[in-house]
Amino acid sequence: MTLSEPPAPAAASLASANAVADLEHVFAHAPLGVARLTAEGLLCWTNAAFATVLDARADALLDVKLHDLLDHDGSRDQIDRVLRDALAGHSRSIDVDLRAPSPRAHTKHCTLRVWRVDSEPSSLVASLERAPHPPVGVDAGELATLMERAAAGIARIEPDLSMRSCNPRWSEITGQSRAQALGRGWIEHIDPDGCAEFLDALLAASLDAQRLQGRLRLLTVEGEVRWIDVVATPLPATDADRVAGDAAPGAPMVLTFSDITENVEADHRAEELTRVLEATPDLVAILDPGGHNLSWANDAFRQFLLPHEVHETSMLAMLDEWSQAQYATSTLAALARTGSWQGELTFANGFGDEIPVSALLVAHHGEDGLIEAISLVARDLSDLRDAEQRVRASEIRLAALVEHASDLVCVVRPGGRIVYTSPAVMRVLGHSPGDLEGRNIFTFAHPDDLERVKVAAAELTNTPTMSGPIELRVLHANGSWRHFEVVATNLVDNPAVNGLVLNARDVSDRVEAAEILATRAYHDELTGLPNRALLLERLREALQHAQERRRMVGVLFLDLDRFKIVNDSLGHTAGDELLREVARRIQEIIRPGDTVARLGGDEFVVIINGMVRRGDAVLAARRLRRAIAKPIKLGSDSTVVTTSLGIAVAEGHESPEDLLRDSDTALYRAKDQGRDRADMFDDHLRDQAVRRHSVEQHLRRALDERLVEVLYQPIVDLKTDAITGAEALVRLRELDGSLMLPSEFIDIAEDTGLIIRLGAQVLALASRRAASWVSRYSGQSLHVAVNVSARQMADSSFAQQVASELANTGLPAELLSLELTESALIEGNPTTEKTLNQLTALGIQLGLDDFGTGFSSLSYLKRFPIDFVKIDRTFTDGLGTDDNDTAIVKATIALSHSLGLRVVAEGVETIAQRDLLKELGCDFGQGYLFARPLDPMAIETMLNNQRSS
Template identity: 40%
Template sequence: MNFVALLVVALAASLTAVAILAWRVRRVRGDVHALRRSEARFRSLVQLSSDVTLIVGGDGEIRYASPAAQRTFGRRASSLEGIKLLSLVHPDDVTQAGRLLGALAGEPGRTSCEWRVRGSTGMWQWTENTTTDLSHEPSVGGVVINVRDISERRTLESRLTHQAFHDALTRLANRSLFLNRVSHAVARAPRSQRPSVVLFLDLDDFKKVNDSLGHGVGDELLIAVAGRLSTCVRPGDTIARLGGDEFAILLEELDDMGHAVQIAERISTALRTPFRMQGRDVFIGVSIGIATVAAGDSPEDVLRNADLAMYFAKGRDKGRWAIYAPEMHQHVMDRLELEADLRAAVDAGDIRVEYQPIVHLESGDMYGVEALVRWHHAARGHVAPSRFVGIAEETGLIVPIGRHVFHEACHRAREWRMHRNGARPLCISVNLSGRHFQEASLIDDVREALRASGLEPWALTLEITESVLMQRSDATLDKLRALKALGLRLAIDDFGTGYSSLGYLQQFPIDMLKIDRTFVDPVAMPGSDPVLARAIIALGKTLGIETVAEGIERPEQREGLRAMGCTLGQGYLFARPMAADELAASLIEPQRVPSVAEAHASDRPPIFPPSLLLPEF
């Protein structure tokens, strides 16, 4: 190859090299431009991002903070550089944050953790922190932390958690949280020398409040009850609303069971005090069951035992407490059987009515009779009203029973008029239950009984307990006025034994007060002063309301009551309750109790012969 050819080859190679170099230079320039554009894009993203980007050196100092730090930390990004990151973290979270940063050294990948930092408002706020160790990158040389404000999310989570475990109305713990707390108490029971107990509370007469004053007042009452309960227990005790008008309380580490009883009585006293709702006094009570938290029990077992004890307490009388005992299971079974038998008796028409005479204390003439519900069971015999009336109230069976008594009593009273030979017809008194009073059908029930029997309305008296009247609502007043519009009379039964308020005597259309036998017993009793009986009689006189004394058993009581101004009375002194046919037989010939003067002059017996003095069940 000659020199020229070699020169040409060399020149071509040089040109190729130059071309390759030029291409590489253009490529590098393109990469630099792309890198600059990427850096600019990254910087724009960092600058505009709502998240904070921090670069933290191995010594824990912040080397770089993005502009978003102003919004999150409340200070300029540049002022954060050189500050220890952990100095910005909540004291309770410092250990966790430090452990995370220490564990990152030399570890690839990302790690997230949540902690609190001092926010722009000066308050602690939650942040989610995603960390990446880029210490090996010369351009970074530290741990990159992406800080995101999650305060709103944590607040929402907290709110949702609270809603999941708390009652929305009262803000108390709900059943789920309560059972969780009881489960912890059960777990601690084997190691604890001090008892823990559960109280199960059921409000008495709450349904009457709801029905008469409305659900709005009922909700206000539940909130007020929750407030009072909190004043009766210790700060560490758990109060829960289980639903409706049922509450539960977990009392941990008590001195003894006597301490639990003291708290139960404190609660009873607190809830008996009237609640002021929309300008009126509202009265309720509470029945309480007490059960011990024992090792080996499930939380549901403990709550069920307390519920059973409450059921037992309410069965004895409202406003009581009872401590769980295993034999209560049998009591509940017996009660359920009694309820089933009562339903069968109502369906079969086996509920009977007996009548006790009411007489004029001065003359001895019969004024009328009170209709009393009775139940004779084939196997149980005579079932006391105290055993089945409460069950009838709870189950609603008292409503068909009440309708039956209305019709039977009005029918009998109409029949007896024929046996009186032209004399004034006997007045008939019928007890109206609180449950039946709340029924929308009440007015129609009474109207139909009067229509079907033909009894004059003025001859019928409905006896209502004070508990029915204690909620002085417009609905109660309207119902009483509707009853009065039928032409009948209204009486308050066992006056003075409930939540008496003189205000309702003027507000409500009351015709008669019946004095409970507990106030009659002291009359003419040596060493006793019947001050309450005297006060009720005087009150009746002042308001123009007739008074009837119940449970008169001795002539001295009759004389003492008459001297005080009481006009009517009933009791064993005159006659015990009797069947309709037996009463009718005594009415064929007009008879009466001896007048006061005659009673002092002779030993004349009551109007009914001994064969008609039936035992009262």
């Protein structure tokens, strides 16, 4: 038989029977409830799926009218219209609430569709969206009609995954014609991302005769994505299947599917909206239709107000008493009347806080006009209320300041007419406020200043801004001229002012003081001696004369021993008197051509001109020491002070700065040697360079032979007094067994570049020690802090070196802190910034060491990824005794905490310092109060004691 030959009668009969069987199987397994109706809506028969939708038996529905299944009488008109339209050949579907004719039946919300059977115009067919069971007694024509007109898509897929048939819904969804879809053409419109997975699952379901259900993404001919819900149900084998001996293994599958793209996209939009609402800092919630209880709240709302679960939380329970009354009356009434309400409420959260908010509530209505839900969006007004309160307080203070300020405040019109003067005008100019109002302010300016003042006023009038301070002389009521500093602000456009606001301060005393200072620019105010500026001029002249006359110049640098003790014990007045007496005694000792100057504090410098021998300077120093050491009468007390002197001698070739430096160096050696002595700058000081070389060699040997040692000083949590970590402090073991302090070799290491190797060894030792603490003291999270130099930070391989140490030792990155000096940051090295970012990425904690002692800049805390700052011991030392130090520490702690940084105070040596640091909120402390730098065994003993206690 060829393809052009008609089929034999037996084959045709078999094909017709197979078609009927296919249709019967389609409705047997499609998710549709099907019923046959009379024109009056009487149910003649139903399939099992129809009864399942209503949780009823099929026989209980026979001879029941559709109207009798309605849950609400109001839907009868809908049913009548659907029946009339179906009889007229217009099929359509409606959503109705139906229930079985049983007292115990529950209402089901169903989608009902009714259409006319073409072969019997007075007969109707109805479908419900439920999983169908095979209808009984339906002919092939009706099944074909049902399949073509079904709201859901229906297709038959053979075991070889070819499509045998489908209804129009496939083409409506994909745009692919039915002819193109048949065979394997339908697979082309499955999204490649997931296609293989779906086909594998479908093939497995066919082989196992199992049902398959899920979601599938299709591509239309225009390339659009469509989502379908798909159910694949196996068909039992038909006669045709049994005749075809070469058919692929497995059962044919019926695909029923529906387009859910809009639902999926709506879900995606809802998810996106939910993410946005969760991320917003505003308080967002959904309430039930009555506005009584919460059904959903975003994260901000939950964290801010709800210590418990959101669901069914009472709205009134979250409001204070006043807001409860307002909400229960006006708010809910407005929602019912207008659909929205906006105003202010006060929430009372579960933590005892009251939070004022600006709230917007909107009622959302359904198609039936009833409220389905109420949305609430609220913004915390706490900061705004605080700001308003501060503004009001500021306005009150400002008014009080203006009325009681020592400075004069005036308001003048652009032409100069005075319209207001503050009461201070009586004190500063001798006029009552009323005497000046209406007069022109220029009449009070000094003639020599008048033109300059008029020009400044004209420029300010044409520019809405503030002028820089301008000084002028103003006529006093007693006829004298007073010096004023004036700052003017143009507020002509401000209707509340409509003029220029002048803030004038009487600076007559300052001007007079400046004139006095100008005459004293080269002299010390306390002693009348030359100051540094005049000293350098005199020294430059002395060196020039010495070179011309082949003489020498001696410089004696004096420092009073333990002057601070005298100053602190007897008071600053006695200290000043002591300095004046010392200056007088020095002047009595030196020759008329010599110079004595005071550099500040208790430091004096004497220039000895025209020396012939170096010993002349030594003799002069001896005379000075004897004269100063005599008892000095200070009021009713008598005291004796000694003097340390540094001597430098030049023959005219050195600069003044060099000579002062050399004498200062000699002075410090004298102080180091026990004070009350004079030392001359000579070869011995140059020998220090030899010592420097020796230290460098020792450092190199220590690095080569790994003789570097590390001590550990505990870092204590000031809240709990518990040791939370330690700072690693490097030491070098000298040949005599003593330890060399960092002050002796760190500068040399920096200058020679050995700091890179030294830092690497310290990092390795500290990391290994800290890693051992992790295993030995589990649960204590003990960290180690390591100092890092500017050279290390500028090394591009440093971050990798740190990462390697962490990997080698197993030390968690968060337990390693690196302390940087400000010098490591101020250079602005790009490599340094890159290294900082790399260290932060590793999880390393970064700290700014000795904060406030160098070139401190707040920009460092903002620009660089700093985690903590260390307050230098120089400020800790003055805590509670020095107002400036206390204020600096307090400000540093407050600033750091506002930036989210932790604070460590160094140099804590007293209980009073510790207690004040606790009071100021400092996080950690370090110093001799807790422990000196300890070797590893000693600090582990402390940790053991802490663990046992």
